[in-house]
Amino acid sequence: MTTDFCKKPRRSPRERIIEAARDLFRRNGIRGTGVDAIADAADSNKMTLYRHFNSKDELIVECLYRAGMEMDGFWQELEEAHPGDGLMQLRTWVRSLAAHLDDDSCHCEMMSAAVQLTDEDHPGRSLIRTFKDAQRDRVVALCHKAGIADAELLTDTLLLLIEGARATQKSSGVMGPSARFAEIADAAILSFAKGDIGIGRRA
Amino acid sequence: MTTDFCKKPRRSPRERIIEAARDLFRRNGIRGTGVDAIADAADSNKMTLYRHFNSKDELIVECLYRAGMEMDGFWQELEEAHPGDGLMQLRTWVRSLAAHLDDDSCHCEMMSAAVQLTDEDHPGRSLIRTFKDAQRDRVVALCHKAGIADAELLTDTLLLLIEGARATQKSSGVMGPSARFAEIADAAILSFAKGDIGIGRRA
DNA sequence: CGAAAATGTTACTGGTCGGTAACAGGGCCG
DNA sequence: CGGCCCTGTTACCGACCAGTAACATTTTCG
Numbered sequence: 447m448t449t450d451f452c453k454k455p456r457r458s459p460r461e462r463i464i465e466a467a468r469d470l471f472r473r474n475g476i477r478g479t480g481v482d483a484i485a486d487a488a489d490s491n492k493m494t495l496y497r498h499f500n501s502k503d504e505l506i507v508e509c510l511y512r513a514g515m516e517m518d519g520f521w522q523e524l525e526e527a528h529p530g531d532g533l534m535q536l537r538t539w540v541r542s543l544a545a546h547l548d549d550d551s552c553h554c555e556m557m558s559a560a561v562q563l564t565d566e567d568h569p570g571r572s573l574i575r576t577f578k579d580a581q582r583d584r585v586v587a588l589c590h591k592a593g594i595a596d597a598e599l600l601t602d603t604l605l606l607l608i609e610g611a612r613a614t615q616k617s618s619g620v621m622g623p624s625a626r627f628a629e630i631a632d633a634a635i636l637s638f639a640k641g642d643i644g645i646g647r648r649a
Numbered sequence: 650m651t652t653d654f655c656k657k658p659r660r661s662p663r664e665r666i667i668e669a670a671r672d673l674f675r676r677n678g679i680r681g682t683g684v685d686a687i688a689d690a691a692d693s694n695k696m697t698l699y700r701h702f703n704s705k706d707e708l709i710v711e712c713l714y715r716a717g718m719e720m721d722g723f724w725q726e727l728e729e730a731h732p733g734d735g736l737m738q739l740r741t742w743v744r745s746l747a748a749h750l751d752d753d754s755c756h757c758e759m760m761s762a763a764v765q766l767t768d769e770d771h772p773g774r775s776l777i778r779t780f781k782d783a784q785r786d787r788v789v790a791l792c793h794k795a796g797i798a799d800a801e802l803l804t805d806t807l808l809l810l811i812e813g814a815r816a817t818q819k820s821s822g823v824m825g826p827s828a829r830f831a832e833i834a835d836a837a838i839l840s841f842a843k844g845d846i847g848i849g850r851r852a
Numbered sequence: 853c854g855a856a857a858a859t860g861t862t863a864c865t866g867g868t869c870g871g872t873a874a875c876a877g878g879g880c881c882g
Numbered sequence: 883c884g885g886c887c888c889t890g891t892t893a894c895c896g897a898c899c900a901g902t903a904a905c906a907t908t909t910t911c912g
Binding site for chain 2: 473474475477478556557558560561562564574575578579582599601602603605606607608609610611612613614616617618619622623624625626627629630
Binding site: 480 | 898899900901902903
């Protein structure tokens with residue numbers, strides 16, 4: 447029996463493949479990543495990959511699903527951290543997103559996929575759409591709970607700022623407009639919370 | 650001599666190739682578009698393409714350059730339409746961008762390219778960066794001329810909203826948050842113009 | 853242990869990719 | 883006219899792509 451004191455129980459090939467795929471998709475793009483490279487990075491092989499996923503597209507969908515689940519988990523953490531305090535959840539959400547804009551590993555898998563999956567019928571597109579709609583509903587509910595008058599308007603304002611921050615970070619770098627995202631978004635939240643019915647528009 | 654009453658002087662192969670490339674890049678993505686398809690769509694051939702561009706990457710850069718030039722031309726039109734009136738130029742700019750969010754042919758070539766050109770050293774990336782920096786400077790100058798107190802902050806707010814609207818339109822559709830972009834952005838401009846020093850924050 | 857299930861290895865297919873060589877027209881201008 | 887430059891055509895290259903078949907190995911678990 448060999449010493450196994452440093453043997454970490456390796457995750458299943460399936461998990462390794464998904465994780466490797468997400469990483470490569472982020473770094474090299476979806477179309478720029480071949481299944482061979484994924485299998486290799488996962489320390490597995492192409493056959494095992496195709497035993498778990500009928501096609502590369504199916505793997506793409508699974509990756510997007512995981513990304514969505516992670517976001518759902520984050521929403522849950524926010525609720526547990528500030529139970530019932532919608533305003534605090536909103537502000538913490540924004541602050542946390544802003545923290546990810548500093549490094550280059552921007553986790554905008556949904557947006558990236560939306561740009562790269564040009565086929566209108568790609569199954570990943572409906573998943574993205576469903577996730578985004580659900581996220582919008584959730585933020586609207588949170589705004590309502592926070593006592594925001596026009597919850598939908600603040601929601602759309604924040605969603606535009608967030609996606610804009612992610613996109614701008616990719617094109618203008620970390621010192622571009624996205625550097626002031628936290629400041630701008632938080633000001634918007636506080637403005638609406640104070641009774642405004644739009645950016646700087648008093649009721 | 651044949652009747653040439655309907656003979657439109659065809660543009661040069663070079664122009665046709667660039668135009669076809671931009672169209673295909675928009676519709677099928679950069680990596681999803683092959684040079685054969687470009688040459689075919691341009692009603693030309695691959696050899697002529699490679700006589701004008703040493704590589705596909707060089708063609709990509711030219712396409713991005715054209716996109717930037719078109720934007721520059723639009724800024725010029727704005728100045729001519731509302732000479733000296735920075736505030737009006739800003740608002741018209743926003744309104745015009747919003748008008749393009751309704752159809753699916755969203756002209757976010759820069760953002761799309763920034764996502765798809767994953768190679769950090771791709772020559773297109775520096776072009777995008779330079780263009781975005783110049784655009785930011787221009788908007789800042791316009792805000793100053795419009796008498797905005799914190800010109801930089803309004804600029805970054807607008808840039809985030811704009812890029813966010815484009816990105817959101819691709820992931821959430823035309824009925825998503827981008828549908829209210831014009832309303833949100835115009836409110837931000839008016840808020841800053843009224844003396845606010847941030848979204849809803851009075852001096 | 854022993855069998856079944858999961859995983860790994862090698863080699864292969866047909867197709868597409870970016871890019872090139874050799875050659876054949878075609879319009880323009882002296 | 884005759885030469886020249888631009889354009890078009892065909893065929894090809896090596897590399898990579900997604901996906902599969904056949905077989906060997908390891909892991910899991912009754």
